[in-house]
Amino acid sequence: MDIKSAHSSPVMTDSPPLSNSRLTIRQSRLPYSSAAAAATALSQNNNLLLTVPRKKTGILDDVKSNGWLDAMKSSSPPPALVNKDKLSSDATDMTYRDWMLKYPSALTSFEKIMSFAKGKRIALFLDYDGTLSPIVEEPDCAYMSSAMRSAVQNVAKYFPTAIISGRSRDKVYEFVRLSELYYAGSHGMDIMSPAGEFLNHEHSRTVSVNEKGKDVNLFQPASEFLPMIDKVLCSLVEGTKDIKGVKVEDNKFCISVHYRNVEEKNWALVAQCVNDVIRTYPKLRLTHGRKVLEIRPVIDWDKGKAVTFVLESLGLSNCEDVLPIYVGDDKTDEDAFKVLRDGPNHGYGVLVSAVPKDSNAFYSLRDPSEVMEFLKSLVTWKRSMG
Numbered sequence: 001m002d003i004k005s006a007h008s009s010p011v012m013t014d015s016p017p018l019s020n021s022r023l024t025i026r027q028s029r030l031p032y033s034s035a036a037a038a039a040t041a042l043s044q045n046n047n048l049l050l051t052v053p054r055k056k057t058g059i060l061d062d063v064k065s066n067g068w069l070d071a072m073k074s075s076s077p078p079p080a081l082v083n084k085d086k087l088s089s090d091a092t093d094m095t096y097r098d099w100m101l102k103y104p105s106a107l108t109s110f111e112k113i114m115s116f117a118k119g120k121r122i123a124l125f126l127d128y129d130g131t132l133s134p135i136v137e138e139p140d141c142a143y144m145s146s147a148m149r150s151a152v153q154n155v156a157k158y159f160p161t162a163i164i165s166g167r168s169r170d171k172v173y174e175f176v177r178l179s180e181l182y183y184a185g186s187h188g189m190d191i192m193s194p195a196g197e198f199l200n201h202e203h204s205r206t207v208s209v210n211e212k213g214k215d216v217n218l219f220q221p222a223s224e225f226l227p228m229i230d231k232v233l234c235s236l237v238e239g240t241k242d243i244k245g246v247k248v249e250d251n252k253f254c255i256s257v258h259y260r261n262v263e264e265k266n267w268a269l270v271a272q273c274v275n276d277v278i279r280t281y282p283k284l285r286l287t288h289g290r291k292v293l294e295i296r297p298v299i300d301w302d303k304g305k306a307v308t309f310v311l312e313s314l315g316l317s318n319c320e321d322v323l324p325i326y327v328g329d330d331k332t333d334e335d336a337f338k339v340l341r342d343g344p345n346h347g348y349g350v351l352v353s354a355v356p357k358d359s360n361a362f363y364s365l366r367d368p369s370e371v372m373e374f375l376k377s378l379v380t381w382k383r384s385m386g
């Protein structure tokens with residue numbers, strides 16, 4: 001087994017399967033809704049499979065008729081719209097300002113948010129790409145600045161903080177490198193407690209000790225899909241190897257097929273290849289991210305479920321004196337925004353976007369630099385409360 005260095009995940013990456021590992025059986029502090037769902041997911045995965053109809057048609061027909069190409073084209077705003085200095089016209093600016101009437105800035109609305117937070121315990125959930133680090137061409141180079149790392153570290157001193165990412169947990173840990181946080185990789189399908197803390201769930205398991213000699217706890221509701229994901233990963237790498245610019249990223253319980261660096265005329269080829277591979281795997285489904293096709297198990301689990309799970313694990317679920325805040329930029333973050341908007345754990349979703357788009361969030365921030373300002377404001381506010 002491979003214990004990574006101090007600058008990578010404290011968890012052994014080739015951890016034993018659930019049945020061989022030490023189970024941490026803990027008493028629930030609260031009635032569990034998502035925990036019960038999670039237990040069901042572990043024991044009866046088949047019953048939680050979503051039904052995704054797939055039909056076989058001709059070459060490229062599939063990807064055209066099922067709307068993949070349209071989704072691929074609209075999946076990430078063109079740089080000209082994202083760059084503030086290049087905002088082409090007053091009209092674009094006005095459209096953004098109009099949009100902000102519906103999704104006000106979390107910075108200008110900070111006092112309002114904090115008046116609601118008074119007397120409440122804040123729990124913070126942060127997406128990684130596009131939220132803590134700017135979107136860049138090369139996924140492996142999406143580093144967060146040290147200023148952002150300090151901001152996250154400071155905020156985590158006052159509020160329980162979790163990183164919820166589509167990336168593998170190990171990868172996102174390598175970028176963030178703060179052992180005091182919760183991490184949920186693979187879109188929430190790989191949850192890790194901070195060192196020395198435990199996930200309050202009977203199916204969580206202790207897999208290793210970190211570099212300071214403290215145990216960490218894992219919860220992985222899709223572990224039975226690993227062999228299938230590995231096979232699909234190989235097929236996708238093989239199938240796309242001749243398409244220039246494609247990058248297939250192993251996110252452990254999910255796979256990302258990046259086409260950001262593929263010429264647009266070849267996007268249909270990427271889509272067709274992904275379609276050809278996954279159509280023989282009815283237990284996998286596809287979602288669209290920012291210039292990326294993401295393949296994941298068809299289980300009823302997403303970033304929203306992960307947020308509920310972490311809140312329950314912290315004993316902060318269904319409490320009137322808790323205010324969860326989730327900051328994210330991607331379509332997959334909408335599941336979490338929805339949970340905070342409509343679920344029993346009322347809180348605020350904050351959408352990071354430089355262009356208007358529909359969202360289940362309440363507030364907005366323009367880019368990661370505004371996210372950093374927001375985190376610093378939370379710390380200042382908490383310190384001012386004494």
Ligand SMILES: O=P(O)(O)OC[C@H]1O[C@H](O[C@H]2O[C@H](CO)[C@@H](O)[C@H](O)[C@H]2O)[C@H](O)[C@@H](O)[C@@H]1O
Nearest residue numbers: 128129135136137139142165166256260290292
């Ligand atoms: O949930 P997140 O933490 O936001 O992760 C979502 C995906 O982010 C990464 O891809 C995106 O960011 C890259 C770096 O800026 C960019 O090059 C790519 O085009 C974006 O799609 C990551 O590589 C994926 O695995 C995540 O699923």
